[in-house]
Amino acid sequence: MRTAVGTATLLLALAVPAVGAAPVTSSPTATGLWRMDGYGTVLAIDGRGAQEYQTTAVSCLKGYFATAARKPGTYDVEGAVVTVRPAPDGEHARFGVDVAVGHRQLRRIGSLPTACTRPPATDDPRSAFDVFWQSFEENYPFFAAKGIDWHAVRDRYRPLVHQDTTRDRLFDIFSRMITPLHDAHVLVQDGDRHYGVPRPGTVIPTEELNDRVKKFVVERDLALATHRQDFAGGRITYADLKQHGLGYLRIATFDGYDPDDPSYTAQLAELDRALDTVLSPARTRALRGLIIDLRVNGGGSDALGIRIAERLTDTPYIAYSKRARNNPADPTRHTRPEPIPVTPAHAPRYTGPVALLTGGSTVSAGETFTQALIDRPGRTVRIGRATQGVFSDVMTRTLPDGMAVWLPNEEYLTRTGRTFDGSGIPPHIAEPVFTDEEFAKGRDSAFDRAVRLLGGGV
Numbered sequence: 001m002r003t004a005v006g007t008a009t010l011l012l013a014l015a016v017p018a019v020g021a022a023p024v025t026s027s028p029t030a031t032g033l034w035r036m037d038g039y040g041t042v043l044a045i046d047g048r049g050a051q052e053y054q055t056t057a058v059s060c061l062k063g064y065f066a067t068a069a070r071k072p073g074t075y076d077v078e079g080a081v082v083t084v085r086p087a088p089d090g091e092h093a094r095f096g097v098d099v100a101v102g103h104r105q106l107r108r109i110g111s112l113p114t115a116c117t118r119p120p121a122t123d124d125p126r127s128a129f130d131v132f133w134q135s136f137e138e139n140y141p142f143f144a145a146k147g148i149d150w151h152a153v154r155d156r157y158r159p160l161v162h163q164d165t166t167r168d169r170l171f172d173i174f175s176r177m178i179t180p181l182h183d184a185h186v187l188v189q190d191g192d193r194h195y196g197v198p199r200p201g202t203v204i205p206t207e208e209l210n211d212r213v214k215k216f217v218v219e220r221d222l223a224l225a226t227h228r229q230d231f232a233g234g235r236i237t238y239a240d241l242k243q244h245g246l247g248y249l250r251i252a253t254f255d256g257y258d259p260d261d262p263s264y265t266a267q268l269a270e271l272d273r274a275l276d277t278v279l280s281p282a283r284t285r286a287l288r289g290l291i292i293d294l295r296v297n298g299g300g301s302d303a304l305g306i307r308i309a310e311r312l313t314d315t316p317y318i319a320y321s322k323r324a325r326n327n328p329a330d331p332t333r334h335t336r337p338e339p340i341p342v343t344p345a346h347a348p349r350y351t352g353p354v355a356l357l358t359g360g361s362t363v364s365a366g367e368t369f370t371q372a373l374i375d376r377p378g379r380t381v382r383i384g385r386a387t388q389g390v391f392s393d394v395m396t397r398t399l400p401d402g403m404a405v406w407l408p409n410e411e412y413l414t415r416t417g418r419t420f421d422g423s424g425i426p427p428h429i430a431e432p433v434f435t436d437e438e439f440a441k442g443r444d445s446a447f448d449r450a451v452r453l454l455g456g457g458v
Contacts, residue, residue, distance in 0.1 A: 255300025
């Protein structure tokens with residue numbers, strides 16, 4: 001989850017020892033204490049790095065540590081590069097991370113919240129419950145849309161938690177609390193075990209599902225294709241459908257393109273290598289249409305999706321706008337939406353018709369890429385089934401007992417202000433997607449429809 005969760009986990013994985021606020025000088029630095037607009041986050045920055053504090057009205061817990069690197073205001077965390085850029089006034093700053101799109105706004109503060117100076121109650125299950133519930137109460141944007149009364153959930157489950165409640169029992173209670181959300185970006189984790197529930201009727205991608213689908217596609221859809229080639233360890237596949245004058249591009253994830261180097265720079269380099277090979281000048285001139293298959297895509301980096309969109313247009317446009325819930329007491333209040341641009345790449349570009357294949361196993365960054373093509377200049381047609389319905393970066397919240405919960409707090413808006421959270425992005429043309437019947441009869445209705453549509457048929 002980002003792979004659906006991987007990328008979003010990095011976004012909030014920041015940390016350092018507490019420090020005091022830095023004095024404002026003629027050359028403002030990132031050193032000091034900062035509160036993030038939304039996200040329930042305070043950053044403490046010194047010469048060693050950045051310490052994230054995860055805050056609610058009832059708690060303050062240390063998050064992750066990002067080490068100082070490269071130049072002032074730049075930090076490394078698990079392969080991602082985080083930047084904090086102070087404004088000239090020294091009182092505000094902009095936060096960004098290379099694997100993601102958009103920025104977050106920071107405001108300098110004079111001291112840590114009082115709760116950050118107290119040790120957490122690590123041995124009291126009731127404390128873990130309160131932080132768990134409060135984290136959703138202050139950050140989750142979709143209770144109303146999903147018809148969930150979160151206060152009623154607390155009233156039902158809080159009396160079940162006591163000083164002697166076992167860890168297994170508490171994990172079960174948390175799991176029951178999140179089940180009705182059916183949100184693939186919500187997860188409870190305790191060590192190696194985790195629990196989450198996708199949208200009903202959908203399946204979250206797994207390696208086994210991906211391998212099965214890829215084998216089926218290669219043997220069935222690409223049996224007569226030419227120039228078939230894998231990139232990024234098999235996560236990207238391209239082939240020419242010569243008999244139709246079409247190209248086929250399958251993207252299984254927006255993450256893990258270079259297994260030996262987790263940095264975004266390495267992933268981007270591998271993606272560019274694939275795109276430079278696939279979208280050569282000769283091919284971009286010759287293609288009658290391009291099929292992009294995201295039907296099994298576990299997500300990853302939104303920025304990599306934007307990189308691909310930049311190779312599919314000659315005209316700048318806005319992919320979507322991004323905003324976050326930023327008022328703990330009011331779920332209707334958000335940060336100012338930030339438009340995410342798509343700028344034509346300085347490389348060969350394909351600008352002809354695109355058929356985008358999607359389904360319920362199109363998740364997270366696979367969905368933001370789908371959304372990035374909604375307003376793409378030119379002809380883009382979605383075929384298959386609705387996507388999973390999870391778009392936000394994922395907040396990772398550590399609980400006092402060491403468990404963790406992942407939850408979203410952002411919305412990705414279309415040009416008209418619409419979001420597709422929960423329902424997913426619908427297709428223009430509905431076709432079955434890898435159902436048991438399709439597998440049993442050797443059919444791929446969505447692929448065949450795309451070939452007919454782009455190839456001049458119905």
